[in-house]
Amino acid sequence: MTNEPTSFSAESYFATQPPPATLDHDIAGVRSFVARQQAAGRKVVLVTSGGTTVPLELNVVRFLDNFSAGTRGATSAEYFLKAGYAVLFMHRQFSLQPFSRHYSHSTNPFLDLLDIDKSTTSSSQDPQIGVTPEKRAHLLQVLTAYKQVQAAGTLHTLTFVTVNDYLWLLRAVSQELSVLNRKAMYYLAAAVSDFFLPRQKMSEHKIQSGKGSLHIEMDQVPKILKPMVDEWTRNGYIVSFKLETDQALLIPKARASIERYGHQVVIGNDLNRRKFEVVFVSRKNLTGASSEGRDNGFEENWLRIDLSTDHEKEIEEDIVKELVKRHGDWTCVDSE
Amino acid sequence: MTNEPTSFSAESYFATQPPPATLDHDIAGVRSFVARQQAAGRKVVLVTSGGTTVPLELNVVRFLDNFSAGTRGATSAEYFLKAGYAVLFMHRQFSLQPFSRHYSHSTNPFLDLLDIDKSTTSSSQDPQIGVTPEKRAHLLQVLTAYKQVQAAGTLHTLTFVTVNDYLWLLRAVSQELSVLNRKAMYYLAAAVSDFFLPRQKMSEHKIQSGKGSLHIEMDQVPKILKPMVDEWTRNGYIVSFKLETDQALLIPKARASIERYGHQVVIGNDLNRRKFEVVFVSRKNLTGASSEGRDNGFEENWLRIDLSTDHEKEIEEDIVKELVKRHGDWTCVDSE
Known part of the structure; x- marks a missing residue:
């Protein structure tokens, strides 16, 4: 990791860094989602959410990350759905998601919403699971909105982990969405790393400690808003x-x-x-x-x-x- | 961040790096938990779980992290509880936790467990929320174990984010647990960074991009197993x-x-x-x-x-x- 830093254009980035293994599969799903929304005359917003990682090793143990629980993206996605948009929710694995965000494991954990009813009369019957009365109204509201969105098919979720996953997905999704012309919005709320470690400079195995301090030198991530505006999308509304x-x-x-x-x-x-x-x-x-x-x-x-x-x-x-x-x-x- | 790396002993680490703001409060909770378990004659295991972060800025936007969802720790904690241990679960914020781990937001999301029953006869009554039949048996099992542990008061949870939080907590918790002598176990499953950035070398604000590549030089985290074995715990069983x-x-x-x-x-x-x-x-x-x-x-x-x-x-x-x-x-x- 002592090589000179390289300056990457978007073009040279995609020419030298490998695409994620699931890209084709992910994009096939996006394509049919976009086609359905286009047929229904809906506007579509791409919401990106959560932080990206920069792995320091090919067999990744350590990585650089950007602070983000994904609250902005997950919350906004709900309001876009409410406003009649279809939402492509492209988020960091394990970051917050629309609807389930109301019940994180730490605040308002969902197991605390549930009660076991042991008053069941017949002893042969299993105990029933019920919702704690004071939590019922809010849960019903969230659950109703969630089921409606599922039934309407207006939410499609994509997952990324690394900044490389993110960049490849963003380019491909933008190209798919560009068929919607001005009806597509891009709401880029993800906290994307400004720096990355090119694959060619990564160490294969876990960096060993015990050899003194850790030196990391990272290259700049190309500014992808430029090709996004100029090439990938046609008249998309970009935020x-x-x-x-x-x-x-x-x-x-x-x-x-x-x-x-x-x-x-x-x-x-x-x-x-x-x-x-x-x-x-x-x-x-x-x-x-x-x-x-x-x-x-x-x-x-x-x-x-x-x-x-x-x-x-x-x-x-x-x-x-x-x-x-x-x-x-x-x-x-x-x-x- | 261009200063020479310093070599930190555990002693010099704690003398120069500030404790987390909630340490005293957290330790008061641990003390009364340990006293209750001691009175009940229970063995206690400290389970540490999840990765630690190394913030690069005082107003933290970027950080180094260690790969860990917290599966090993959260799962093990459940089996320790089942075996009659009391568990001090010290985990990375938002990493998996015992019981709720079965229902992450991505796999097996809990909103998919629930149904809205619209067949309610009286129109004045709100619709009921029920559990999807095929998920009921497993949920009942998890929920029963969870409620039993809550009623018994045998699980106490502590949260850390940074490697500094972790080190201060680990020292203080070990000292509290040492009153249990050989009845305490330490199950150190957290993925702890080997490197850190001393507070004195951190930049105050977000590191700006656009000034070329990013250089980071980190110091080694002191090897805390040494003072843990020699000083903090008395005859604890350390894994x-x-x-x-x-x-x-x-x-x-x-x-x-x-x-x-x-x-x-x-x-x-x-x-x-x-x-x-x-x-x-x-x-x-x-x-x-x-x-x-x-x-x-x-x-x-x-x-x-x-x-x-x-x-x-x-x-x-x-x-x-x-x-x-x-x-x-x-x-x-x-x-x-």
Whole structure:
């Protein structure tokens, strides 16, 4: 791992790093899902969620990871479904998922929802399993929404672990979704590593300790928003996220991202305020005006909720509401 | 992060790295749990489980992690409970836990266990939630064991995230458990990082990309088995794990570990064979003989299960059975 770092373009990345073994199978599933949604006239949003890993070994024991439980993605997916979208939910293995997220193993564990009823009259009958009365109303609500989505077939789930899985899947899924033209939205909430270790530099076995300190040198992940906007999707509505811990960097970095890649919205969030405050950064007068007509100005729209007065409220509800509106305007341009 | 690596002893580690904020609170809970089990005459096993993180930033966005879903620890904890042990389950946040592990969000998701019964006769009554018939028997079994353990108060859970949390907790918990003398077992199944980034070398904010490649240099985590055996516990029965990807290293590294730290058992497992094959490495004639009487020989006992014929079997059942037997012999020495 002492080689010189290489600079990877998206093209050279995909030419040198191997695709995940399940890619073809995964994409076949996406293709039929997209076809069904297209036939039904539904808008489709790709929601990416959770962190990506960067394995340090081919037989992976250690990896670099990005902090993310997947709350933003899983919660947003539920609100998109509620708004009538079909959702392609592409998430890190074991990160939170829509609906089941309400019952994590640590908070609100589901076994605590259930009671064994030993009052069964006949001794030959097995005891019944029931739901704890005070948890019933909420569970019924979640379960009803879950069963409706299952029956409608509007949620399709894909799993990634490594940043390499993520990049290959994102490219292939975007290409599949591009048939929907402006009816596709890309909501890129996953926390994707900026760095990776090319396969050619990985050690085969577990790195041994006892030989002093650990040195890791990683290459930069190519900026895939560029080919996504320019090549992979046709007129898709692309929403990216910017997470910072230094609030002063939020707006400048969001603007620079739009300047550089030319996509529609960056949602900026500060690590410690992300549950109650985000900012939408976009070009002024984006929709309705021809691209020649745009000035170079940006606009920022802050969304805030007051958790002290409304502690049940999820900011994702407002994020999705705003995006559904903007995406509606964007698709109208198409039909004019 | 370009400073020279420092070599940390356990002592210098705890003198320079800050304790987790919840340590005192956590240990108060452990103390009363241990007192209750001691009063009841129960043996107690500390089960550590899941991987530890090494944050790269103080406002953590990125971290190094060790591969572990926590299956070994969560499964073993159930079998220890079944064998009459009280279990201190010290696990990585969001890793698998005893009982709920049977229903992860990805495999066997629990919302799929439940049905909404719409056949309720009275329209004023809310629909009932029931358990899918084919899942009922297994759920009833898991739920019954879970409720019994809750009623008996024999499971106490502690959570860690970083390797620093883990080290501070392990030391404090070991010191609490040492009052049980030979009746305490330490089953160290967590996948603990060999490397860490001293707080003094961490960058405050998210490391910015766009400045070329990422260089990380980490220091070695002190070998805490040494002070654990020599100082923190009195006559505790200590079981450590060795995970390798190169099978040839398994036995030599396990032996070297016992040679170096003087604890009772190393369970060696190969990353790709760990679900059906492990090896117990220990000193020959350990129990029954005085420490002067030991020769320097080791013995290896392989445990294997045949998943092709017995695919419901969990190897942790046999691991725990063997350890309960060995620990029984070990506690008999005490009472002689």
